[in-house]
Amino acid sequence: MEEAIDLRQLMGRLKKRFWLIALLTIIAATISGVVSFFVLTPMYEANTQILVNQAKSKEQFYSSYELQTNVQLIQTYNDIIKSPAILGEVTKELNLDMTPKQLSNQIQVTNSQDSQVAHIVVQDTNARLAVKIANTTAAVFKNEVPKIMSIDNVSILAKAELDESLSPIKPQPLLNIAIAIVVGLMAGIALSFLLDYLDNSIKDEQDIDQIMELPVIGVISLIDEEELKGSSVSSHSLTPARGGSHSV
Known part of the structure; x- marks a missing residue:
């Protein structure tokens, strides 16, 4: 028959090593705060939108076939936007000290399901530069895609704008500290139980x-x-x- 667990006994063991649990929690929170505030570089994000539609025609409405064609083109455009043909021009125009491949790592192109709108999301340590890269990428793509695919059906829907009150998307110091407190608390409790398990000395009656x-x-x-x-x-x-x- 297994021995029943006494909650009061467990709480007594934790109370006996409360100093250890508190110490590990404080150390974890302090390290997380120092790293978040002083070590990690803040990262900013800029977003621009492009619209894929059919070329202008005399028809006043889109057929379902045309709409489906535009949605399928979005997937192709996502790959073209991050290609050297586009990003190479972006690096030249902005005089960036990086290769198109390095710039590609900072850019993410997404779109909602069955949507003709693509989002160009750029992350950079400089908020102003992130906005420039996003807008320049959209402009270069709009100018170059007719040469690449012999089709002109891309419009810039919304440009990225620089907001003076823009805050970095990462790191998030408060969230990191909260996670560190939980991790430190769990580590302290686990270590307390381990030390208690390994301690075979008899201290009282x-x-x-x-x-x-x-x-x-x-x-x-x-x-x-x-x-x-x-x-x-x-x-x-x-x-x-x-x-x-x-x-x-």
Whole structure:
């Protein structure tokens, strides 16, 4: 029969090593805060939108076939936007000190399902540069795609704008610190249980009862050596007196 877990006993063990749990939690939160505020470089994000539609014609409506064709073209355009043919021109125009492949790592092109709108998302440590890269990429793509695919059906729907109150998307110091507190707390609790499991020493009568399963019939209290010396000095000694009696 398995021994039942006593919650009060578990809480007592955690309380006994509360200092260890608190120390690990504080250390984890401090390290996370220092890294988030002083080590990691803030990253900003800019977003521009392009619209894929059919070339202008005399028809006043789109057929379902034309709409489906535009949606399928979006997937092709996503690959073209991040190609050296487009990003090479972007790096030249902005005089960027990076290769088209390096710039591609900073750009993400996405679109919602069955949507003709593509989002060009650019991340950079400089907010102003992120906006320039996003808008320039959209403009270069719009100009170059007729040469690449012999089709002119791309429009810039919304340009990226620089907001003075723009805050970095990462790192998020408060979130990182909160996660570090939880991790430190869990690590402290786990380490406390591990130390308690490895500790086989007997410290009090409760340990004798729990570990050895023997009844405790008596306890010898520890006597402080200083108190013992003091009591011996203040005690009276018995000396023999005349007439066979003892004086106190």
